[in-house]
Amino acid sequence: MPGIIGRKIGMTSVFGSEGENIACTVIEAGPCVVTQVKNEETDGYRAVQLAFGEKKEKNTSKAALGHFKKANTTPKKDVAEFRDFKTEFDQLAELGKEVKIQDVFAEGDFIDAIGTSKGRGFQGVVKRHGFSGVGGATHGQHDRLRAPGSMGNASFAARVPKGKRLAGRMGNARVKLTNLQIVKIIAEQNIIVVSGSVPGPKNSTVILQK
Known part of the structure; x- marks a missing residue:
């Protein structure tokens, strides 16, 4: 057993x-x-x-x-x-x-x-993946503090690649921790x-x- x-x-x-x-x-x-x-x-x-x-x-x-x-x-x-x-x-x-x-x-x-x-429900990239946000609070970035930033796509892919770290549902997953005494x-x-x-x-x- x-x-x-x-x-x-x-x-x-x-x-x-x-x-x-x-x-x-x-x-x-x-x-x-x-x-x-x-x-x-x-x-x-x-x-x-x-x-x-x-x-x-x-x-x-x-x-x-x-x-x-x-x-x-x-x-x-x-x-x-x-x-x-x-x-x-x-x-x-x-x-x-x-x-x-x-x-x-x-x-x-x-x-x-x-x-x-x-x-933990639907969470943004800062809480879900530890992103730091776009940048400082000055120069007109008053609503970008917790934004994901550039997606890295232009006219070629024209879509977000599968598996990219973005906002989404967090937690409620099967987790295994090893070597606990x-x-x-x-x-x-x-x-x-x-x-x-x-x-x-x-x-x-x-x-x-x-």
Whole structure:
């Protein structure tokens, strides 16, 4: 089992071994339930599907209800698939089995965190890409302070090239941060504390994997 699903609680800070102040993110990770086990014979690859978070039965489709019923569990809010795990986690790949933090991670491990960043709507080039604007506020440029400037096109292309950094929708994208170290695990409360920031607002879903 190379990972687990969790919920971002917020941020805090802890003191390291040398007295340094480390910014950390607190995550409620698990317990998760194994809702499907895939193998190479029937599916072409090895994978385990985990589910996390309670969901009302009336808000769950009949197909999903049947899927969770096979695992003998209640409807869940979030589902994620973890592929190509090591043989050391084979004992966890059992339908209906509950997976906790200590089954997957240990303090000091380096992990990756996947989440959805905060949506910031339609933003200009200064906020979205860090442009500095056209120039000074004098010489008639009273409305050009946050403008993108020249597009670099004349009569030849006569269009803006695809992929050019311009204004547009910012955030609300899948973000993966790598090599975050586990500072502390509070197993009885299903809490994991990792160094650094994790994408997404409070109460958002986070996927942690090795």
